[in-house]
Amino acid sequence: MVLRILPVLLLTLILSDLYLYFRFMHKRHRPQWAKVLFFLPNSLLLAAALLLTATESHTQANMTQMVIFFSLYLLIALPKMLFLIVDLIGKGICLFFPKGRKISTAVSTLASTLLFLVMGTGLLFGPDWFRVRQADFASSDLPVAFDGYRIVQISDMHLTSFHGRSDDLRHLVRLIEEQHPDMIVFTGDLVSTDVDEMNGFDGILSGLHAPDGVYSIMGNHDYLTYARYLTPKEQAAHRKELMQRQRAMGWDLLLNEHRIIRRGADSIAIIGVENDGKPPFPERGDLQKALHPLPGYKPVKDEHRMFKVLLSHDPSHWRRKVLPETDIQLTLSGHTHGMQFILFGWSPAQHFYPEWKHMYSENGRALYVSLGIGEALIPFRFGAWPEINVITLHRK
Numbered sequence: 001m002v003l004r005i006l007p008v009l010l011l012t013l014i015l016s017d018l019y020l021y022f023r024f025m026h027k028r029h030r031p032q033w034a035k036v037l038f039f040l041p042n043s044l045l046l047a048a049a050l051l052l053t054a055t056e057s058h059t060q061a062n063m064t065q066m067v068i069f070f071s072l073y074l075l076i077a078l079p080k081m082l083f084l085i086v087d088l089i090g091k092g093i094c095l096f097f098p099k100g101r102k103i104s105t106a107v108s109t110l111a112s113t114l115l116f117l118v119m120g121t122g123l124l125f126g127p128d129w130f131r132v133r134q135a136d137f138a139s140s141d142l143p144v145a146f147d148g149y150r151i152v153q154i155s156d157m158h159l160t161s162f163h164g165r166s167d168d169l170r171h172l173v174r175l176i177e178e179q180h181p182d183m184i185v186f187t188g189d190l191v192s193t194d195v196d197e198m199n200g201f202d203g204i205l206s207g208l209h210a211p212d213g214v215y216s217i218m219g220n221h222d223y224l225t226y227a228r229y230l231t232p233k234e235q236a237a238h239r240k241e242l243m244q245r246q247r248a249m250g251w252d253l254l255l256n257e258h259r260i261i262r263r264g265a266d267s268i269a270i271i272g273v274e275n276d277g278k279p280p281f282p283e284r285g286d287l288q289k290a291l292h293p294l295p296g297y298k299p300v301k302d303e304h305r306m307f308k309v310l311l312s313h314d315p316s317h318w319r320r321k322v323l324p325e326t327d328i329q330l331t332l333s334g335h336t337h338g339m340q341f342i343l344f345g346w347s348p349a350q351h352f353y354p355e356w357k358h359m360y361s362e363n364g365r366a367l368y369v370s371l372g373i374g375e376a377l378i379p380f381r382f383g384a385w386p387e388i389n390v391i392t393l394h395r396k
Helices: 002-024 032-055 060-094 098-124 166-178 232-248 287-291 314-323
Strands: 129-140 151-153 182-187 215-216 251-255 257-262 264-271 307-312 331-335 358-362 365-369 387-395
Touching: 002 032, 002 060, 032 060, 060 098, 129 358, 129 365, 151 166, 215 264, 215 387, 232 251, 257 287, 264 287, 264 314, 314 331, 314 365, 331 387
Parallel strands: 129 387, 151 182, 182 215, 215 251, 264 307, 307 331, 331 365
Antiparallel strands: 151 387, 257 264, 358 365
16 A cells, blocks of 8 residues: 555655745754754654555554554645645746735645645544435335335445444444434445454444344455455455354345345345456456346336345446346445545545445436445545435335
8 A cells, every 4th residue: 555655655745845945944044953843744754654665564553553654644744745736836826926925825824724624624523423314215116115215324334443433333323223224234345454353343233223134245345355464365264254243243244145125015125246346346246146036137118127226335336237237226335435535525536436425316226325434544534424324215
């Protein structure tokens, strides 16, 4: 992880300090200790980046070290880098409008300060600010008995995010129970790296209950391929343990299979596929296996279609395979996290995923993308607050 982005880390850490030094300190009398203090934060971050690159192992201890590093990087280095960028833009503008020099420095300082506040808010409060988000989906295929049916979706828990935060996880379970769901679904990424992230949390998560059960699927992280310190054989053994522990919690883990939910003579299907993403993410989903022997793969005019809810971790699966190959009415996904940052409706996630948050509809069929609960690597969320999703089904 660190090795892949090491050049960017080095460039931002070095450039921002050099720019600020020559901008504010070089031609001014400053004591030696002030210069040392000025360079100290980024110098320590630089040394930490090199050390983490040399010792990267993706063990729990190493992951904790990376979390601390990236948190400090967001808080210290990024605001400096933003000042550099805004100040250079301001200098360019001031070539044409010389009177704007003082304003330019003030704007750069304001931008840097605001980013510092955003980063601080996202690190200190973002991971704990659980939101309950309501959504509705109507379909003429939904049986009358299921009108008003409530599905609570949670996703991307990344349990390493909750180490030292057991009370937050208990609070999350209480919030879910307060929604009075008919069914609870979890759409993947229970852990980030290894199964031992579940230690101490099995009992809490086994407290999740709903009349029609708790269903889960595998996300890309749940295959444990990020645990590069494990051999393929060890990864397979740990992956098997992860599956067993989910089932021991009372969760019905769906691996390219389905279940039928009944209300008297009426019924709907809940379908779960393994992760089906674009490279480098695993592509293990098998829709045909998961649907068999349910009636109707592609829509046929005037044919009665069973109402189906699909759990598929990666939202890109919807356009690639679900829409063209099946008649599934509602797909529930996660994976994107909204890249844990949304500001005025914008997120970097929208440049990677056409469908990256909440509800999308096409020809009476829909995809709902949860922003998830936990954090991948960095315990930071701003705008893309951790959320519990309540989807209520209606008959048209």
